[in-house]
Amino acid sequence: MLPLLVANLARRQLLQGLGGLFVLPLVGACFREPPLAVASHVWPGYELMFLAREEGWLDEAPIRFLETRSATESLAALKEGRVQAAALTLDEVLRGRADGLPLTIILVFDISAGADVVLSRPDIQTPAQLKGRRIGVETSALGALMLARTLAYAGLSKADVTVVPVTPDQHIEAWQAGKVDTLITYEPIASKLLRSGAHHLLDSRAFPETIFDVLAVRSDAAVNHKKALKMLVAGHFRGLEHLRRNPQDAAYRLAERLGLPGDQALNAFRGLSLPALSENRYLLDGHGSLQVAAKEITQLLRADGLLDKTDDLNGLVSNAYLPPPSE
Structure with a gap:
């Protein structure tokens, strides 16, 4: 590990x-x-x-x-x-x-x-209970990725939930105003909402790497x-x-x-x-x-419609710039 x-x-x-x-x-x-x-x-x-x-x-x-x-x-x-x-x-x-x-x-x-977190209202205690609920998430590749992983973990699809686009600077306001039932977010927002009664549903440890x-x-x-x-x-x-x-x-x-x-x-x-x-x-x-x-x-x-074409991944990574093992 x-x-x-x-x-x-x-x-x-x-x-x-x-x-x-x-x-x-x-x-x-x-x-x-x-x-x-x-x-x-x-x-x-x-x-x-x-x-x-x-x-x-x-x-x-x-x-x-x-x-x-x-x-x-x-x-x-x-x-x-x-x-x-x-x-x-x-x-x-x-x-x-x-x-x-x-x-x-x-x-x-x-x-x-664990740095990326899914918070929910106290009545949502398991990922499966996200069905029919409103999920707030940032409109970005990272947000889409977290949403897709969360739904897959819960055994749900996007058709089972209502996705509410929320920019990071609006996360706390959207939560406090009751606009979402679940929020995909990160620190320090997560800690602030947890202190106000939000439930820690899951985090990125559930889908490592x-x-x-x-x-x-x-x-x-x-x-x-x-x-x-x-x-x-x-x-x-x-x-x-x-x-x-x-x-x-x-x-x-x-x-x-x-x-x-x-x-x-x-x-x-x-x-x-x-x-x-x-x-x-x-x-x-x-x-x-x-x-x-x-x-x-x-x-x-x-x-999720965030990529127009499939990447063959050729040339995606290179270890040629890493220091030699002895360093």
Whole structure:
């Protein structure tokens, strides 16, 4: 089992005021590659890249970060050619590829293992009791994926329920106003609603290895940024090692970007599994579990009308940018 660290942060919660901000470190003149631009919004699994930046572990590489407000914004930056890589969820990568973006996953940041939650009214005690009820869910690939998994787990179809589109900023209001009977959500919204009497129906532990946060790179640009991409990936693993060896120190260093007090920053990782280098090597094998999950997710998104065509998944993953096993 992959080690669990603990997210008390909205799954795709945004840090206000950071959108569109580019940060470029000082770089030695000997680095011959063009600058690598990477888009990312604030999310615990992505923050070890920024820890590496702050600690100076990326100073030798021409890497600049476009700090966005959402994954949608990051994906748009990829499409527009403003960045060559972005931190996204697997389902978002698949949607980008369906739109013609040649994306390859070179790193798995984290896997949801309880960070995505299904809450219900107290009278709904089992998933089967969702039949005939109103389910609030975000209109996105991730929302559709969670809904499909929840209904499958309950032995129901979309025809058995009423789907109510609710944006994340409206989750609490929709719940308090009685507009939904069940809500697919994430922290910290889930904790707030649980304290007000909501029932924890199930979470992403019920369908493991479904929601992956990954680093995706445009394969048509990767050839010009091999060294920088390898340094970025190595920086993430160096940050992960620091988090595991000295969690309190790492927490205080991560706190500002997460918008949390230092003594609460570790809670930002609840429900997330952070794969080490060895797990990444397995996940990014062409026949590994990420490839298997991608096939299943493609079918789910196609059935929900969120993908126009089936992805053959060729070139979806690569472990070529991972540090060698000895590092």
